[in-house]
Amino acid sequence: MPSQPTAPATHTVEPWHLIDDDECRRASRVLELVGRRWSSSILFAIARGARRFGQVLASVAGLSDRMLAVRLKELERAELVVRLVEPTTPVSVRYELTPRGRELVEAMQPLVRYGQRWATGR
Structure with missing residues (x-):
């Protein structure tokens, strides 16, 4: 008996809850x-x-020192990075992720994996 043709496999995306306007803006x-x-x-x-x-x-x-200073200030204002000044001679400054910053980096890991899998090199 001949086999029946099979329908092409379809990939379905699980529905997720609708987000409201405030969640979308954030x-x-x-x-x-x-x-x-x-x-x-x-x-x-x-x-x-x-x-x-x-x-x-x-x-x-490729990052310039000027742009690094600008971006670090933005990331500080967003409370993702903290600037720690140690009163030594000369003054020592270091940067660390805040808990919010660490959580964001963790949340970005699936995008990193996506890039490893799907992004083409430039």
Whole structure:
């Protein structure tokens, strides 16, 4: 007896709850902040252990010191990064992720895996 043709496999996406306008605005603000050029790279550099300004700068290819200063201030205002000043001679400054910043980096891990799987090289 001949086999019956099978329907093509379809991939379904599980429905998720509808988000309201306030949730959408909050999510958009976070995505816009980490989507700014260099922001996610800076967060990842700090998460990987870069603590001093020069270490972060060296960890992110193509990033200028001026832009690093601008982005660090934005990330501080968003309470993702904290700037710690040690009163030594000379003064020592280091940067760390806040608990909010660590949670964001963890939340970004699926995007990293997505990029490893699907993003084409440039």
